[in-house]
Amino acid sequence: MAELEKIEASDRVYSLNLGPQHPSTHGVLRIVLDLDGEYIIKADPVIGYGHRGHEKMGENRPYKQFLPNTSRMDYLSGMLFNHGFVLAVEKLVGIKVPERAKYIRVIASELNRISSHLLWFGTYLMDLGGFTPFLYAFDDREQILDILDSITGSRLTYSYCRFGGVSRDVDLKFIEMTRAFLKRMEKRWADYDSLVTKNVIFIHRTRDVGVIDRELARQYGVTGPNLRACGVAFDVRRSEPYEVYDRLDFEIPTGTKGDALDRYDVRFKEMQQSCRIIDQALDQLPEGEFLTPKVPQKLGPPKGEVYTAFESARGLTAYYMVSDGSPGPYRCHIRVPSFGNLNALNDVLPGTLVADAISILGSIDVVIPEIDR
């Protein structure tokens, strides 16, 4: 680093404007890089291009009308964000959810998590220059979208969860499709292993690249797979189990070094664990109601506040809502995981190459509209 500082004083340093329109910035992110040759001296991510004011929107409408907004923040895990919001409101108002609905939500959420990770897998490989895995991943993702489409009627912004259940019951066809998908994926993991995980070029591009260690992760509030990659088995599904996660048997995959390869491994294994969760949840899926009929149209929550954390595909996400007793929240804040994950780049990028910067950016899996809200 001392050497780098010396160079900084010289006029060899030039700045490169990476984004907002750039093939690998996943949404509209701009990073102003100070470069010496191809080495990065300083990185300053500039965000906010996709700011839509979701928090303000939340404040000036009833809880129910904020539902469709939730899946538009992190559009890749719309179901999870939807789910989390419903959890928060149910906790605030005190609505009981039928068992069957809980299971359906978990299944749908985990399917969504796999689809989000699959998309990350594809785009990450594309960032590294491999185009084909992207399309294979999209092939699999398409199966999930079809499954979710069959119950929610939508492929991306689901708006599926309702206060006290879900909007539509699952049928036998859904269960059949999901089982077929799980079976299909068993073979696909091996293909992905041969095509990517074992590939020597891929390993060289990711090993020891962009190390986020435990301390750095804590400093920046990095959560989710990026945190687990450095060896911390912290998962909201385990630490504060919601719905039926405490009844399901699954592992929390962790890495050791916290480099891009570890992050890749963790996400890859997470997809397999999600498959396990879905399999068990399908086995345990009880009969019964999918929606509590007693939920009033106009919610009248007590005064106070609620903070509900859940594990989205990118990490710890939380809804913080303050209620003044009216049908809409007085303040609605959303803690998004990508915020901290991207923030850590300030410290991770300096000293790396531009090529590695792309690899790192891809490996931390940010969804910019989620940060911008």
Place this chain on the structure above:
Amino acid sequence: MGYFKDIIDGGLSLIEGMGVTARRLFQPLITVQYPRKKIPLSSAYRGHIELKIFEETGTHKCIVCLNCEKTCPSGVIRVQGEKQKEKGPKTLTGYVIDFSKCSLCGLCVEICPTSTLEYSREYELVGDTGADCVFDLMLRLAKQVEQREEKKKTQGIAA
């Protein structure tokens, strides 16, 4: 001999990867040439909303309660009603949606007390201007009723 082992292992991993892609060369294609072939829609598909025609009455059951208009998060729906008699229920005179603002959440369909709203199964909705996204559901309903009657007629002749 780690040097040569690394090279050979690396080379083999590359060949393994090429095997995966080569196998795909002989697998059937998964894409659909869209305008020529189409995939069946999901039964839960949520398009824009439409007034449902009930068999027994041959028309919709809207009572102009304005629940849909009030519950819509994006302010898409405009409903107009008129009282036919001094003391009586309102009847629907206009139902217009601005689809360009719709977020397809489905809250209006769920809240409708008479279940007279349903999802359209149209998805090829292209327009040149924003005005093309404004649908007059009454007009659409009238057209549908017409089509139905024609169908009935032709079926009747055939029978």
Place this chain on the structure above:
Amino acid sequence: MKIHDIEARMRGKFGDLPLKRDETGVTGASWSIAVPIGDLRDAATEFNAAGFFLESITALDFEDTFELVYHFNCFEPGSRAVVRVLCGHDQVPPSICDIFRGAAWLEREVHDFFGITFSGNVDMRALLLPEDADYYPLRKTFGKVGAYHKREVIYG
């Protein structure tokens, strides 16, 4: 459990009175503590030393005051704690960005939305809003809002 250690230390430092336990679990945190604005950095330092990470910073706009809400968590089950700081509309809270590096952006976000300037945070550029934004959208005086309450209306 780190959460019990830090609770004991907080009680030692600020007394029992400002610390509120939450038995219902609705607030998502084991307890919350109201800290005077001058002691915010001390509290944050304690949390940092105990190995907590900063989950979120946000503010609430009331008619009489702002309230800053800091959520801390550590990598153990159910270990969330809340630090609440009352900050008058004209007060300048201290920045904790040198204690938690991730706080810099979170404070910038709060500055964006509420116009609260944090002393000690050198980088107060707009984060999510355009550079030339001269409004604070999450203040209750901006745009369409339902109500503008005093703090006691909600928190008693």
Place this chain on the structure above:
Amino acid sequence: MSEGLLGSEWFRLILGLLIVLAFSQLNALFLVWLERKVAGHLQLRPGPMEVGPHGLLQTIADGVKLVGKELILPFKADRKLFFLAPVMVFMPVLVGFLVLPFSRGLIIRDMNVGVLLVFAFSTITVLAILTGGWASNNKYALLGAVRSVAQNVAYEIPLLLAVLSVVLVVHSLSFAKIVEYQKTVWFIFLQPLAGLIYLIAATAETNRAPFDIPEAESELVAGFHTEYSGMGFGLFFLAEYTNMFIVCAVATSLFFGGWNGLFGISLGIPGVFWFLLKTYFLIFVIMWVRWTFPRVRFDQLMNFSWKVMIPLSLANIVITAIVVKII
């Protein structure tokens, strides 16, 4: 082209030039189509289908579109160099055709320094890329140009060393003689290591994935040709595919027996078909590789070149020289 027809040297040259120009363009168009088809089928999709049968005319349609587009000169760019670069990248590629041995007697000029000529001229491509990247006045383009030069140093040496081991055996730089030598046994069987190194280095020479680091679309947007529009971009594109044909044709001549059939069995098929068959197969392999692997980082390519390819090719040359001396 029988010997009798070629009375005049000039006639032969002009005819050759015309054929080369026509062939190189058509070939490039075909290769672009092939690339898209190969990519498509590797990815379980059909590729271009709309223009012509199986999209065969798609690239022609694209070409027409490119010709019709405006050539945009970036702000403060070096005007002369900017427009010179695409021409410079295409010229040396044409020269390569002069010495390619399509079949016995079907060589425009069988020079005794043919091999040298191809590699000498192909190096100009790097200069053209550097010129284009520099003249664009764009940081991405400049980075791409710089990478290209760095990459050039890394792959040219093993490329030539691999070729040298073949030349050592034949004692000639003439393509015709090298191909004649492989009448029964191809050099890929005698010199498998050199053949492999040549193919790897040749992939890098043509800036193809996994060595497409000067372009690196996910990192440098489009690298050295970021700022080129219309036919400026088109020429870079055509040159890339023509270049690919040339390196594969050279590989066919040097290692895969040129116009000869396998182990001298020609099955009555004319030599030129053998030649083209093998060349297009090699091109297919290069495409297949591109659509399978992620991109390497440029320092990794250098490491690979200096630590693996150069020592191995040097060792290969030494062993070859000793064996040749003993025999």
